Amino acid sequence: MSGQKFKVLVVDNDVLLRDLAAVFLYEEYEVMEAVDGQDAWEKAQAWHPDLVVTDLMMPRMHGYELCTLLKGPDGIKGVRIIVLSSKTFATDKEQAFKAGCDAYLVKPYTRDILLKKVRELLSGSDSRETPAAGPAPFAEECGPEPSSTPALAGREKLPVTVRFWGTRGSCPVSGQNTVRYGGNTPCTEVRIGDLLLIIDCGTGLRELGVSMAKEFYDRPITGHIFVGHTHWDHIQGFPFFIPLYNPKNNFSVYSVHGGHGSLRSIFNETMAADYFPVPLCNMAAKLRFIEMSGSVDLGLAKVSFIHLNHPGICIGFRIDAQGRSITYISDHENFVKLNGDNVTSRRQDMDIVNFAKDSDILIMEAQYSNEEYLSRKGWGHGTFDDAVRCAVEAGAKRLAITHHDPEHSDDIMDTHIKYSRALAGSKLDCFAARDGLRVEL
Ligand SMILES: [Zn+2]
Ligand SMILES: [Zn+2]
Known part of the structure; x- marks a missing residue:
């Protein structure tokens, strides 16, 4: 040259x-x-x-x-x-x-x-592996700044509660074999005083909506919905969340920009006439879509995110509030296991551990046993061993295992959780997240 x-x-x-x-x-x-x-x-x-x-x-x-x-x-x-x-x-x-x-x-x-x-x-001598299609026009999507909920006055620590409404991965299940762990897909509610956060909009969101409608009656609801990724199992409850149909309510939906368009456009498409009778624009609540480019400050809580190893765009969240921390890692496959034991993979696994460092609760997916993982490598999910190891290395106080495989019956789950608890040892409180479970931090 x-x-x-x-x-x-x-x-x-x-x-x-x-x-x-x-x-x-x-x-x-x-x-x-x-x-x-x-x-x-x-x-x-x-x-x-x-x-x-x-x-x-x-x-x-x-x-x-x-x-x-x-x-x-x-x-x-x-x-x-x-x-x-x-x-x-x-x-x-x-x-x-x-x-x-x-x-x-x-x-x-x-x-x-x-x-x-x-x-x-x-x-200019490259032979392109795949013809690069013309880029889709970038849809500008910037909602207004997230409104922070006014802090409740007082110096005493506010209660921080986590409640699981959906803990099943990939596809909802029902029937006698999944009664104890539940069949709804991912949805987790976090309350910090009066501040309401929801992580993921799986089918569990429907029941949360029914419960909130009873709790609030005529009072308006303000909520912050964080979506890790937009695969079906994490958004399917969204159109069935009845507080979204009440004009008094105010919700912000947070995630990152989509692979092909804005966050709003993804939700808009899933509620198109071919899929659902009510279009997104007819939801009466005040609804904003906010593409995160860093941590979000909600006054009582700070929410940060990290990219996860899953097909497409997928992020995990960490909520820091009132001196307590909640980390949510789903759906994610261990880098070393998928890409081999090398410096890059080890550093990336360590990034996840550091993100979850000293969490009061780490909510982490474990969809497979070690045996099952052998035939599901590359599907973007982890094992019970991966979750326990991550929690131990991060020094988390509690590990809530979630995103249960649809094939795992209650009895199978019992066996896996028993195995995980033994692996975790006495320093880590390891248990299965299950629909309806409430944890006070
Ligand atoms: Zn999933
Ligand atoms: Zn997924």
Whole structure:
């Protein structure tokens, strides 16, 4: 190459992995680093890189959204994009190409593999693995700032309660074999004084709605709904949540930008006429959709998120309130188990552990036994061993195991929970989340 060097922007929130990629590229290219999608988007507009090498799972703005912006109408003309991710699910690769990436490399990678792909793309000699479809126009979706619920006065600590309304993973179940652990899909209610938070909108949300309608009668309800991801089992209760049909009520729905469009558009589509008789716009409650780009401050509670290892976009939450903490990790597959024991995978597993550090309760999925996992590797879920290990390493006080496999009857669950409790030892209070269970923190 003669004359001016090509400009390459390297984007990764993990400083070690970002530096590593930058070092590989430094000799041949002018390199700039960005700490996440948002930082990259701002730097790209000012610096006009020829190529962007980006991770997918990043705070503030994920890689799919960055690709969409870079290749969109207000993007960087002629820019090429390499996604460099540890996500090995086919759907992530597909979505990344749909968002506009030109190549998809999986971590860990070698210097030669990265340089070869960068050279190919910058010389225009690449043979694209998948034709990059034109990027979908980026739908601007910014709701108003989340309203914080006024704090109850007083210096005494407010009660913090967790209540499970749905703990079944993947698909709701019913019948005699699942009476004790329950059959509704994920929905967890968290109350901090009068502040109401709901995590996930599985079928358990319907019963929560009935209970709240009785509790509040004519009083208006304000609630904050956090959605880890929008697979069916985590949103199916949403249209059946009756407080959403009362004009007195006020709800904010939080998650990150979707793979192909805004958070609101995803909910809008699932309530289209082909799927449900009432469109989203006819829900009478005041409803806002807020795409998180960092922690949310609700006054009495701070809610932060982390990207999880699951097909598509999926995040876990941590609620810090009144000196207590609740961490929710579902649906998630252990990185080392899926991608092999290497520095990248170990660091990513450690990120999850650190996110859950010292939680008063870690609510974590464990869908499979070790034997079942062998034939379900790559499905984006974990085992009882994974959940217990994570809770022990994080120093969590309690572990509530959730997202029970639909095939696990009450008797099977008893066996798995007994096994998990033995594994957890005496320092960790390990139990199964089950529909209706209430835990005071
Ligand atoms: Zn799920
Ligand atoms: Zn899922």
